Amino acid sequence: MKVHDKMKVVHSICPQCSVGCGINLINIDNRLVGTYPYKRHPINEGKNCKKGRDCIELVFEENRPKNPLVNKNGTFSDYSWEEALDLFVSKIKSYTPQDIGIIGSGNSTNEDLEILSKFADALGVEKKGFYAENFPAFNIETATLDDVQSSNFILIVGDVIKESPLIGRRIILARENGAEVVSADSADKTFTGLNSDKYIKIRSIGEFLDNIGPEVHNKLKDSATIIFNKLDLKEEFEKIQNIAEDSGSKILPVLKQCNTRGAMRFLPALNQEEISRLINDVKFLYVVGDNPALYAEESFKNLDFLVTQSSSINETVLLSDLVFPASCWVEKTGTFTNTTGDMQKISKTISAPAEVLEDQRIISKIAEKIGIELGDKK
Numbered sequence: 259m260k261v262h263d264k265m266k267v268v269h270s271i272c273p274q275c276s277v278g279c280g281i282n283l284i285n286i287d288n289r290l291v292g293t294y295p296y297k298r299h300p301i302n303e304g305k306n307c308k309k310g311r312d313c314i315e316l317v318f319e320e321n322r323p324k325n326p327l328v329n330k331n332g333t334f335s336d337y338s339w340e341e342a343l344d345l346f347v348s349k350i351k352s353y354t355p356q357d358i359g360i361i362g363s364g365n366s367t368n369e370d371l372e373i374l375s376k377f378a379d380a381l382g383v384e385k386k387g388f389y390a391e392n393f394p395a396f397n398i399e400t401a402t403l404d405d406v407q408s409s410n411f412i413l414i415v416g417d418v419i420k421e422s423p424l425i426g427r428r429i430i431l432a433r434e435n436g437a438e439v440v441s442a443d444s445a446d447k448t449f450t451g452l453n454s455d456k457y458i459k460i461r462s463i464g465e466f467l468d469n470i471g472p473e474v475h476n477k478l479k480d481s482a483t484i485i486f487n488k489l490d491l492k493e494e495f496e497k498i499q500n501i502a503e504d505s506g507s508k509i510l511p512v513l514k515q516c517n518t519r520g521a522m523r524f525l526p527a528l529n530q531e532e533i534s535r536l537i538n539d540v541k542f543l544y545v546v547g548d549n550p551a552l553y554a555e556e557s558f559k560n561l562d563f564l565v566t567q568s569s570s571i572n573e574t575v576l577l578s579d580l581v582f583p584a585s586c587w588v589e590k591t592g593t594f595t596n597t598t599g600d601m602q603k604i605s606k607t608i609s610a611p612a613e614v615l616e617d618q619r620i621i622s623k624i625a626e627k628i629g630i631e632l633g634d635k636k
């Protein structure tokens with residue numbers, strides 16, 4: 259049989275940032291071998307950035323847990339699912355809801371997050387959330403990419419053109435159509451600044467927002483969009499909303515992870531300090547799809563028992579007492595909600611290793627063993 263007879267091409271969504279570009283994944287013999295842009299996708303119109311084109315590097319063949327693992331004095335041993343689930347259940351039952359913490363991820367699908375949130379509610383766990391940098395949860399209408407492209411004036415906070423190139427493309431197209439672009443950030447220069455009509459070096463976002471002069475304010479009244487991918491404090495979101503409301507401009511918050519906006523519907527959006535406090539305040543922590551040891555390791559020292567559910571071996575997995583092997587985004591179906599609020603389907607492209615299960619399935623199995631009802635079970 260010729261190689262191309264075994265080749266499949268599957269349309270999916272790039273998981274590398276919150277823009278939500280369409281991407282075609284090339285599968286030969288249940289292995290991902292490459293990508294190419296999804297030509298008719300309305301967000302990226304046949305383009306993907308380098309990070310997107312390389313997204314298959316996120317799928318690990320080796321550096322991932324392939325069985326449930328239990329850490330005994332620093333050495334991980336393979337456990338059967340039955341034994342691992344029994345251990346989870348016996349441990350979690352020995353804590354009150356106040357001593358239990360649950361951390362999800364903006365990289366998980368809406369469906370996985372929904373069941374995790376139901377699980378937390380069924381147990382009465384209030385110390386729960388996911389890392390959303392300094393963005394608060396919001397549920398407002400935001401600008402579309404077509405709005406960005408048709409703006410007359412664009413005010414940018416952060417290096418948006420560099421960090422989200424397929425939003426950057428729309429900003430550059432708007433500028434080619436005559437839009438004026440002003441950007442602000444704390445660095446001496448940024449890629450976005452180099453592609454703007456004016457770059458303002460700022461000391462802090464709050465100070466910049468408090469001192470927007472009448473000239474910029476007037477420009478914001480003329481078919482304008484404010485785009486921002488960072489905040490120093492959660493309250494700055496409201497400041498930007500107020501400026502937009504006063505001037506009649508639109509706003510586009512550019513979130514970090516592919517489903518940060520979706521995750522806000524299911525779990526509290528926490529910043530680094532809030533995540534650290536959550537971890538510090540509990541004895542039993544269940545982490546699904548995130549790697550908080552990367553940004554809050556200090557707070558792990560008070561934990562009695564750490565369970566991590568992951569598709570890769572990361573810093574948090576290495577600290578864990580129990581590890582559940584989970585499918586990654588190409589091994590399941592579901593949806594991501596991108597930063598402009600569009601919910602898009604991802605496709606199962608390859609099969610996961612035999613003992614690796616989807617997050618929803620693992621959570622359902624735990625719930626079943628504990629004897630709690632979550633509604634939709636897989």
Ligand code: SF4
Nearest residue numbers: 272274275279307310
């Ligand atoms: S802009 Fe973001 S979603 Fe689009 S291809 Fe690049 S990394 Fe992927």
